[in-house]
Amino acid sequence: MIPEDSRFENDPEELVAEAPELPSGWAVGSPDPADRFDVARLTHLLRAHERHGRGWAGAGVDDVLVEVSEHGLRTRQNVVVRDADGEIRAWGSAHDRAAGRMLFVHVVERDLPERVAKACSDVLFEWAVGQAKVLGAARGLESQQIDTGAFADDERQHKWLADAGFERVRTWWQMSRPVVSDEADLVPEPARWEDRGVVFRRVRRAPEGGMPDAEDLRKVHEVLEGAFVDHFNHHEETFEEFVHRLREDPGHRWDHWWLAELVEDGGRTPVGTLVGAVSESSGGGPDGSYVEYLGVLEAARGRGVAKGLLRTIIADAAARGRDRVGLEVDADSSTGADGLYTSMGWVTKYVTESWHRDVPVG
Template identity: 55%
Template sequence: MTGRPASPASTRTDHGRPPTLPGWSAVVPSTAEVPGLTALLRRHELAARGRAAATERDVETSVAGERSDLREHLVLRDEAGVPRAWATVHDRAAARVVISVVVDPDLERAVADPIAADLFAWAATAASDLARGRGVVETQMDSGSFEQDERQQAWLEAAGYALTRTWFQMSRPVTAEDPAPAAAVEPGTGLAVRSVRRGEDGMPEQTDLRTVHDVLEEAFTDHFNYHPETFDQFVTRLREDPGHRWDHWWIAEITDDEGDTGPRPAGALVGSVALGDGTGSEGSYVEYLGVLRSARGRGAAKALLATVIADAAERGRDRVGLEVDADSPTGAVDLYRSTGFVTSYVTQSWHRDLPVTP
């Protein structure tokens, strides 16, 4: 199976100009494109960050995963059929799309610059089309860059994006000395941390999954760039992650002032398996950690964090990773640093508000 050529009649590929380089082609990628796109993405990561981590599994999930219908792709191939640039538009939530533009770092700037401009223009038209389908009059285009990638930053600025946030990508080593999960919660805090319950069929209970969703939705309403997400969108998106595991979801509960219905939720953590680039051991990754405002100050975040670290140690993993807003108003950066996390690298968020025309 090969990628199908871009066609002016296709609403998924007619959002921008075709490539002007002789012999090049524009295609909507299929699974046959995955190895070449992975190699392209790894070259980009190596040049922009100093190390590559992308895997074929990650790329295949984006191109042909369970919710790949929420993403639009355009790949530019050179005259030899090698993918040299790749744009993705992800319909992430109402009034928000996530934009990715990757251009081969081996290309000269005289070639790469107009390619990047064309792909960002294509992405803007695609984003407008998606937003129109959502019935909104303005959508946020959310893209990003590694902190050291001046080339990508120049393209983003030229495409009308503005730097809005900086993120620390943090990691902590895990050793055999880390406590067992049962000892992760300090006594006397009035808290308990448990995994989401499973039914007889091995699947998680819907009530617990909804609790996790509801807690995180409320916990993040006062965070940077919050956009509401329905329960179905939330669960489906996380299940799509290659590192998804149901036994990496935890709920923190308040136990010292239980109501008529028993312990009440205080916070939640959704973790995953950090598969890395396939050359090293597995780690754990914190996808979400949120605490209800009414429960903050009781140590729920620390208890949840200690639980995922202890769980990683019990599984024989060597690290726990996470992303945190460098300007988080909740003191999250200090909490992570106090528990042994250090910054591995830094990323940036770039946003552009796009009016949607009829």
């Protein structure tokens, strides 16, 4: 059942005209999140896509369920192409991320003949453009952005995106830093410590690991909105959208959220925040930590806030027995943030790209 507040069209046939280029018997439809074979097949396709694009696969069943489960259908919708035997050969997923921004996942089986693979790709793009128009109309927009990604070395994906009217707009370095047990002492205590008039602390939570303090969560949201307002492709996200989206993340943990507060005039002002997550290992090794967001308000930059937050998540990861901390860096940004990361031991593991298409809603 599609939630009433979903802005998407849930019937693929309303958006995709006949697809004569598909082989006879192939059909366009929706995945069934309750069907373990569908979920397993989507996981296989996604992992093969990652393996081809960067050399190794990291996605798992939980990542697929974020996209296709009924819980996620408040802000997401999916389409699949099935062969004559009902097996999924291509998958598209749209995410209503924020006003004016729709994320799009585009995955086509790697072993298909070129003509068939291209036909599947065209179906996914046609569906995505249709969803963009529906979503944009529901939000009262004149134009709706489709934001999709590609691995830097995936030439097949690049060609399809360019042919479908997408433009490569940004490059991202996916960085990682090793963590050793001794680094648990990088800060006095990851839960709370102070340095040069700045307090670094975890967001407050109810006793015995309950829900976090609503006021603290709003402080995190406000700092991020203020810190990223001038950043590339920033679209304002409501507090409710922000919390709902991050809670869907399989790696989400409330005890991986930190605030940095400036102590002055007898009070404390939030000036920075780090939202972290668990990066689970798929090979039986130690898990890692991941920096989902690191934001510092402009007025507080140059006071060591970003470095203090990074030292905090490194120390926290070491205390938990983790072996790495990952993050994403805008390779085209002029802020120089990459210099901080490399100085603290981060190195680039692989590179991704953002591709955009603006769809007139009409």
